[in-house]
Amino acid sequence: MTLIPYTLDEDDPRVSPMGLIVLQTDETLEPEFSSYFADRKYPIHVTRIPSGIEVTTDTLAEMEKALPAAADLLPKARPYRVVGYGCTSASSVIGSDRVAQMVKRTCNAAEVTNPLRAAVACAANQGVSKFALISPYIEDVNTPLRQAFAENGISTEVFGTFGESEEAKVVRISKASVVDAAIHLGLNPSVDAVFLSCTNLRTLEAIPEIQARINKPVLSSNQSLAWHMRSLNEAH
Structure with a gap:
């Protein structure tokens, strides 16, 4: 050696x-x-x-x-x-x-x-406080999430969920499903942004398409x- x-x-x-x-x-x-x-x-x-x-x-x-x-x-x-x-x-x-x-x-x-902390900071940076919240979670998970946003001054009165608890299915929710749901809720005149919740939800390619359709900020957990x-x- x-x-x-x-x-x-x-x-x-x-x-x-x-x-x-x-x-x-x-x-x-x-x-x-x-x-x-x-x-x-x-x-x-x-x-x-x-x-x-x-x-x-x-x-x-x-x-x-x-x-x-x-x-x-x-x-x-x-x-x-x-x-x-x-x-x-x-x-x-x-x-x-x-x-x-x-x-x-x-x-x-x-x-x-x-x-969560990041989304609150990002919302403040963009001057938005009324989310159309899209989540994949079941209701007992959605409740503390929405409460946490409310405690940080962010409204999630416009809200939709895929109602899925299994992680292996969450990651396979299609881009089309995410885009359609976000556009449907994001066009509501009472909201000023969309938030796509869950790090396992694929949002990277969906965000530009949603923004182009609703002309509002679109945030996600990962973004x-x-x-x-x-x-x-x-x-x-």
């Missing part, structure tokens, strides 16, 4: 990594983030968190206990400016502050966000989370 000498590159302090906690059952967030961050200069390190096959308030609440272990699996060589937790509905059940507390137990992160993580990262 030959012992080969080597040198080490210095980490660029301007290029801080971001962390992303993705549900075990999620098939959409990572591919869509690849598009949203195609121009990024900083790495995004991804870890997974155990999640139920079905989305219920019980399975969502259970993730609170698993957050520290999932965050602990992110590389620790450098601190994180931002870590995102990729679950809209669980964030409404657990609470954004509690999500941040649990992540920071094991991860050196300056900021922790999630799609909002990507925008907020980028904003927080670049604010430091």
Whole structure:
């Protein structure tokens, strides 16, 4: 064996990594983030968190206990400016502050966000507060989500759901179904934006088509989370 000498590159302090906690059952967030961050200069390190096959308030609440272990699996060589937790509905059940507390137990992160917190920030940035909410969830999951938006000053009186609890079906809801539902509710004159909830719902290609038809902002869990993580990262 030959012992080969080597040198080490210095980490660029301007290029801080971001962390992303993705549900075990999620098939959409990572591919869509690849598009949203195609121009990024900083790495995004991804870890997974155990999640139920079905989305219920019980399975969502259970993730609170698993957050520290999932965050602990992110590389620790450098601190994180931002870590995102990729679950809209669980964030409404657990609470954004509690999500941040649990992540920071094991991860050196300056900021922790999630799609709920991100959507509220994105709505404020765009000056909208009356959502037409499209969700895939069953009713006991929709209730805390709508309540969380209300507590943050966002109305979801115009609301529709696909009523699906099985994650493997949520990710396969067709683009046409998403577009049709969003246009139908988004054209309501009482709303000023559409929000497509759930990181596992495929929305990347649907958003431009919906916006062109209703001429209003269209936000999604993944789009909002990507925008907020980028904003927080670049604010430091």
